Amino acid sequence: MNEPRASVIGAASPGGAPRILVVEDESALGLMLSYNLESEGYVVDRVERGDEAELRLEESAPDLVILDWMLPGVSGLEICRRLRARETTRTLPVIMLTARGEEGERVRGLSVGADDYVVKPFSVPELMARVRALLRRARPERVAVKLTAGELELDRETRRVRRGAREVHLGPTEFRLLEYLMEKPGRVFARSQLLDSVWGLSAEIDERTVDVHIGRLRKALAKGDEVDPIRTVRGSGYSFDETFGRG
Template sequence: MNNQIISVPDPRPAAASEPRGVSPRPNSAAVAPPRILVVEDEAALSLLLSYNLEAEGFIVERVERGDEAELRLVESPPDLVILDWMLPGVSGLEICRRMRARDATRSLPVIMLTARGDESERVRGLSIGADDYIVKPFSVPELMARVRALLRRARPDRVAALLTAGDLALDRENWRVSRGDRNVHLGPTEFRLLEYLMGKPGRVFSRAQLLDSIWGFSAEIDERTVDVHVGRLRKALSQGGERDPIRTIRGAGYSFDETFGKND
């Protein structure tokens, strides 16, 4: 499957007033959500990254020029930087080098985005101080997973590794799902689908939005694929009359039931 950068998603549906039933959340009142600086001069890609990061509960700042990024990093260092290699003003490679030379940003996690896929270029980016390196075009779910992994290592207090709702638990770090005393065996796609829905309880996602966020763009996949994988997920989660935590909203899409675990 050819995972590629996708077009900017449709306008997001209205969010639930306050997610209930799933904890912990990165944007809980007790802990401020991580701040991520996106430094990318392609407007459509920058908007796409911002949309998906905000959907994960992060605070996002966007700049298009390397010199603007330099100012932001000096004034108010974020928790993580997504940094394009080729930028107007100052290159991403030079920004990364300068970050590693300053005490305030020396240990700040950096994911480098680039169209340069050669091994020598990857080595160059990592040797200059980038923590991770991802080549365009890329899968959005893969990038989100890398963001969470870096934040968990750098700021474990800011990103939840475990999502729970009632007797259902999803362990992001070990890729495990359980329901009560039973292990739930999911394929990679079903795991990502559950993680995405469970992380935003009550919020309704259209099939197109789920297709964009979970699979990325592929000409070989249509919206019926979402229904197939939701069906597999439901079968794995609900056995022997167990309550189904996934809601189908006719004509709109799917959501994780925000009352799950509350009224059982």
């Protein structure tokens, strides 16, 4: 009852939207995939080389990878093999794209750890359905329309937050901060992590800005003698209190 949970499945909003890495060396196909994924509400990063994909994956793991089999630099097959060998990416969902339709090649792709295998040319609606299915299984909290903890409810679709009968009025940044923290109750996020995930890697702002927005979020969430669901961990950062709403 008290940990954020999925109540309805649907595309998440920016800030807490699932991140998808598209690794495809055909520019036109990569652009088409990016356009359709972004239309579904996902945050998309796109690269055209296997070695570039390796660098992106080392920087920050996405929620799902769409990976072409044949790539310059490092093959998609080898990237998938390396992902499965690393503890941090062992369970990262991977959909492999290839022009190879023979059963033997399909088995080979799945044997190195791909979760799904799509042969070109493919139906875009079918691929989108496979993406949604994999995300539901792997990270249900990233595709839930609503996150709830105790009497606190965040609705990604309407962009509204309620605490019991009271509506909580948040600015766009405070909404994204709360959304991100509620996805992983109890996990402590450093200010730098929050900057990267909520503001974006390209944001040129000071880490103290996080403190300002956390202060605003707290003021909106906890009125009077209401319990503050945001926890400060001295020297480390902030987390959503996983015990919030218990008892």
